[in-house]
Amino acid sequence: MAQAARRVPARASLLRLCGAPAEHVDHKVRHRGDKALLLSWVNLQSLCAHCHNSIKQRMEERC
Numbered sequence: 001m002a003q004a005a006r007r008v009p010a011r012a013s014l015l016r017l018c019g020a021p022a023e024h025v026d027h028k029v030r031h032r033g034d035k036a037l038l039l040s041w042v043n044l045q046s047l048c049a050h051c052h053n054s055i056k057q058r059m060e061e062r063c
Contacts, residue, residue, distance in 0.1 A: 022046030026056060 024047045031037035047056060 018048060018051055020048040020050070023049045024052040026052055030060065 026045050026047045027037065028043050028045050029037055031043070037043050
C-alpha cells in the first residue's frame with residue numbers, strides 16, 4: 001500500500017476524519033479479496049495513524 005500512498009493526490013493529503021496530515025491510505029469499504037474494490041481509487045481515503053489504528057478499526061468492528 002506504500003506505493004498507493006505516494007500516488008494519492010496532494011489534495012487528499014489531509015485526513016477525512018480529523019483534518020490531520022495523512023499517513024495511511026485506507027479502503028473505505030473492506031475489499032475482502034474483491035480486486036475491483038482493492039484497486040479502486042474511489043475506494044481509498046487518507047488517514048492519520050491515530051484514526052487508522054483506532055477510530056477506523058472500531059468502525060469496522062461494528063460491521
